[in-house]
Amino acid sequence: MNRQLLAFAARATIPVMMGYLPLGAAFGLLMAAADYGPLWVVLMSVIIYAGSGQILGVSLLAAGASVGQTALLTLVLNFRQVVYGLSMLDKFRGMGWRKPYMIFALTDETYALLTGATVPPGVDEHDFFFAVAALNHGYWILGSLLGSLMGALVGSIPQGVEFAMTALFLVIAVSQWKGTRDHVPALLGLGVTVVSRMIFGAKNSMLLGALAILVVVLALRRQSQRGEVQI
């Protein structure tokens, strides 16, 4: 892995870093409040690596939930990630020993970056993907460790930095919009999720409802949009 590749990957992952450091720190702080030290925090960030999943995990640990309960809630919360893999089947093909890691590290944000990323010329695509995934994982571990260590000492994370995550998703949505003439999926995603938010409230279940409807509608939609550009 050469220096040029790392520079490209570091630049591409800056928005994720700005999101993962404060979010990871928030997770570390919550764990500290539940009396779980840095070793626990790092263990979870290394082997689970899921933002909302780990934050849910804090309350499950603190409440001493059963293994079955924990597995079921994690499954429901993470179910949207099943569909991420579909658009990565081709991208990850031929990645050899790095492929299991790529699948493991396929978070919302890494998925978003890999979907939208243009690989710089002269850089091997698979090396670039791997560097992006590993850097994001590193930011997450580092953020959670910092949150855990500093605990109450630092007090608060600068307010509003987490908007970088929203901006990242928006930037990719705009690029996707410009890359296709078929705007139905994006508009449908927007509309269905707004309605789902109004029905389910600001909880994770809003994603499940929206996702189920989107998969069914898009699967049943008639094919052959002429002039469609592959994205």
Next chain:
Amino acid sequence: MSHSVHSLLLIAAMAAVTFFTRALPFLLFDHGKEPPQIVLRLSRTLPSAIMAMLVVYCLRELTFAAPGGWVPALTACLLVVALQWWKNNDLLSILGGTACYMALLHWFG
């Protein structure tokens, strides 16, 4: 069972289930066989639908009772879209939008 062992079991369960949900599409459709048409069609259209879904999800905490509950986020979103539309520079759009959001939060806070 000691508290630590139970905690380790819960963490192992979370790790296993999270990896399982991420690996499922690869287990089902990655053995050289061409996935069915319906799966191919979904993989072409779902990403834009999901990206829009994630944007709305990020904005799920907006409230409309007072301007402070929605003006900062929606203004910053408009700026991001405008910057990305005209300048096509990911980093500029994200940094510009985030700075705008932080400033407006401060202003309304």
